[in-house]
Amino acid sequence: MVTGDTWQSLSDRVIAVVRSQVRRVRRRLAGSGDPFEVFLTSEALAINQARQDHLASLELDLNGKTVLEVGAGIGLHTKFFEDRECSVLCTDGRPENVAELLRRYPHRRAQVLDLDEVGDLSALGMFDVVYCYGLLYHLSRPEQALQALARVCREMILLETCVTPGEEVALHPEAEDAWNPNQASSGLGCRPTRPWVMAMLKKHFGHAYISATQPRHPDFDLTWAQPISKPLHRAVFVGAKAPLANAHLRPALMMQQVHDLAATTRG
Numbered sequence: 001m002v003t004g005d006t007w008q009s010l011s012d013r014v015i016a017v018v019r020s021q022v023r024r025v026r027r028r029l030a031g032s033g034d035p036f037e038v039f040l041t042s043e044a045l046a047i048n049q050a051r052q053d054h055l056a057s058l059e060l061d062l063n064g065k066t067v068l069e070v071g072a073g074i075g076l077h078t079k080f081f082e083d084r085e086c087s088v089l090c091t092d093g094r095p096e097n098v099a100e101l102l103r104r105y106p107h108r109r110a111q112v113l114d115l116d117e118v119g120d121l122s123a124l125g126m127f128d129v130v131y132c133y134g135l136l137y138h139l140s141r142p143e144q145a146l147q148a149l150a151r152v153c154r155e156m157i158l159l160e161t162c163v164t165p166g167e168e169v170a171l172h173p174e175a176e177d178a179w180n181p182n183q184a185s186s187g188l189g190c191r192p193t194r195p196w197v198m199a200m201l202k203k204h205f206g207h208a209y210i211s212a213t214q215p216r217h218p219d220f221d222l223t224w225a226q227p228i229s230k231p232l233h234r235a236v237f238v239g240a241k242a243p244l245a246n247a248h249l250r251p252a253l254m255m256q257q258v259h260d261l262a263a264t265t266r267g
């Protein structure tokens with residue numbers, strides 16, 4: 001029998017395929033513009049640098065791990081793990097991003113993974129670490145994605161996301177531009193509160209932490225009690241299968257954070 005859920009899933013897939021084809025046609029008609037430029041702007045490169053300086057400053061044990069990178073875009077973050085001799089499987093929901101990633105980095109392993117469509121990810125194998133930076137807020141069903149990722153994760157998820165300031169546990173769905181290669185492929189994302197993220201990490205991974213420090217970039221707030229009015233508010237979380245003894249992580253949310261030391265020394 002065909003259930004309502006099956007129809008919904010089928011029609012979601014048809015819409016995704018039609019959107020992907022329309023995107024390709026629009027790009028051809030647009031001619032010379034680089035469709036991946038959005039990943040390569042000076043702003044995008046600057047926030048990438050700030051995020052990865054910050055991640056390094058957390059002094060997590062990341063050397064030699066197996067890593068599942070989700071929402072990898074065109075692969076600009078992966079070198080961080082290659083430098084630490086990790087074995088990385090890069091994934092992204094958009095086939096065109098995965099193709100561009102492999103064109104740029106033919107030595108990498110990469111495949112399409114739409115995290116709005118996931119159920120069982122066990123065919124991918126098990127990973128020590130899931131790296132989920134810049135993706136969660138582009139998902140329409142982020143809790144289902146975290147649950148699926150937790151099942152293939154042995155140790156921890158490194159999670160950076162846009163959030164909505166607030167003390168309630170709330171998801172705050174948000175429409176996004178599905179035509180943009182770095183936005184939600186479904187056209188529906190979310191801006192969860194920090195308590196929502198902590199609650200979901202605890203529920204699906206067992207242990208939830210927020211970094212005491214923030215990357216040195218204006219999107220990452222330091223003061224949460226009276227947040228500055230601006231388009232994006234970001235924070236960094238770690239979900240772990242076992243308790244982590246790490247001086248840079250806190251099991252409860254702080255209303256005041258500071259910049260990471262690595263960024264401070266960089267000036």
Ligand SMILES: C[S@@+](CC[C@H](N)C(=O)[O-])C[C@H]1O[C@@H](n2cnc3c(N)ncnc32)[C@H](O)[C@@H]1O
Nearest residue numbers: 071073093094114115116133134182183184185
């Ligand atoms: C803002 S980019 C992030 C790229 C990189 N991780 C970073 O932080 O700079 C968001 C990425 O998520 C991907 N994405 C959007 N919706 C997705 C979905 N449902 N499943 C998996 N990836 C998705 C986009 O294709 C895009 O590459």
